[in-house]
Amino acid sequence: MLGDVRMEGDGWRIILPENPSAAPRVEIDIKHAQNSPMNDRVLCEEAIGIAKELMQSVKAQRFADWPRRATKPDAEGKVRHPFLEMEESNLWYCLHCNAEITGPQIAGTHWHCPGCGASPINIFPEAFWLGPNEEKPVPVQARAEGQGTEPIASIVDPRPKLDLSKDQVTHLIRAALFEDATNASERMGAGLAEIWVDDDLDVVVSFEDHYWPEEKEPTAAIDVAAVLGIELELEVMWSDPLFAWPGLGTVTQSTAEYTRMMLDAYRSHGIVEERDANR
Known part of the structure; x- marks a missing residue:
């Protein structure tokens, strides 16, 4: 939390939570587990004492914006x-x-x-x-005085850990779809595509038929799925286009140019509701 105090050394860190009832946490990197100075109980207590001194200034800053009656x-x-x-x-x-x-x-x-x-x-x-x-x-059952103040020590592996989630897979597949898109219409299709990821992280991509050619294979998305070792299934859904004349986007790579052509088509062959400039 924002009010926590963190102290770090070579291969160790102390986290003092802003909650005064919570125990300090001592984390030791796994490669320093045998020779960390935090294995020395006296040295560890001294370091925690320094962290507690720092906490006093952190609390003072936090309480400065609180009403006096909040703590009295x-x-x-x-x-x-x-x-x-x-x-x-x-x-x-x-x-x-x-x-x-x-x-x-x-x-x-x-x-x-x-x-x-x-x-x-x-x-x-x-x-x-x-x-x-x-x-x-x-x-509430109040803790006995001094209870819960013993530091909690743990050995941790500080290396970044990847445990792929459905959300992460979805973002990777959609990014690949944009890479596959070669014109404004297909980019619309990449954005409109429905992406489902199951518990095994296998993926179903459902393309909007007006914006993604049925015969076009999303090769970049297929490659991403192969790298991840997951299945990728493709399907097409039929619905009303987001804008009339969706084929206009196939003749340009520029989204701005597509927007101009689309608005011109509406003005020439349809109706454009003009926006109130004062809104």
């Missing part, structure tokens, strides 16, 4: 939400875990849920999302 409960335990203007209460509710939180509790955790750690934007003075027949919020 009144005599009745009421606090003001740092973001919801003028909302004050001595009881607050977490959208994530439905916990009921007292004013002093939420102020003490800097408006992170003491139960699940949800951020301040998930804390509200009423549990408005619960219906009348749903289970009512229960008081």
